[in-house]
């Protein structure tokens with residue numbers, strides 16, 4: 421299982437590294453400016469809080485010149501080598517609650533005394549969609565980032581799914597090619613370099629919990645119950661969960677504009693930590709250590 425999973429990771433990472441880079445259209449905004457713009461759209465997160473939260477700007481940004489903001493939180497417990505968790509909000513720009521909840525959990529991470537994981541938090545992967553006059557699911561180029569990940573046979577399956585199953589829904593266009601978008605490419609690169617042991621992806625508004633990858637899925641996190649929605653060509657769950665064999669927990673909050681109450685958010689967070697603690701095997705080193713000796717190029721399929 422480990423070898424198979426490592427081989428798949430190797431092959432996809434080689435493929436991902438071949439994806440072409442698009443030129444930056446605009447110079448990147450500063451973190452301070454990006455925080456002012458983002459929080460202008462969010463209820464309950466101030467520009468000052470965002471600016472003081474230790475977010476870094478990724479070296480690459482969106483076509484509108486927005487930096488993708490992220491930061492790491494180290495484990496507060498040093499008992500063993502920490503597993504790594506990647507938390508991503510705002511893949512869809514009109515799901516504002518997913519960004520607010522990501523900020524809420526960043527607050528918790530900053531205050532948490534006994535959390536055992538190394539987190540990388542990306543509160544909003546699609547700032548261009550969020551900052552549109554009317555926020556959009558898609559990015560500035562009209563691409564649904566959650567259909568743009570380089571899954572197998574993308575060129576054949578993703579456009580076909582879009583045409584036949586979504587009837588060319590403009591909110592679900594997978595883009596001109598796999599990994600065509602800077603936001604998608606950056607996240608693929610993060611998965612390659614950070615090598616998370618699990619990914620938590622926050623969405624809205626279906627009010628359920630979805631899961632892809634190995635391990636038994638959580639049946640319930642706070643008030644969200646498991647309801648597996650299926651996988652799609654080009655989705656993050658397909659790319660990281662099915663192809664790379666990483667557990668991908670997708671939280672679908674019940675409303676896009678309305679954020680869960682503080683106690684609901686706290687309950688989801690605490691159940692999430694409990695599930696991760698129980699389901700990422702303690703005896704097994706973190707993925708970045710297990711893959712450290714792999715020759716990825718040689719293992720490509």
Ligand SMILES: [Zn+2]
Nearest residue numbers: 512515623624
């Ligand atoms: Zn979504």
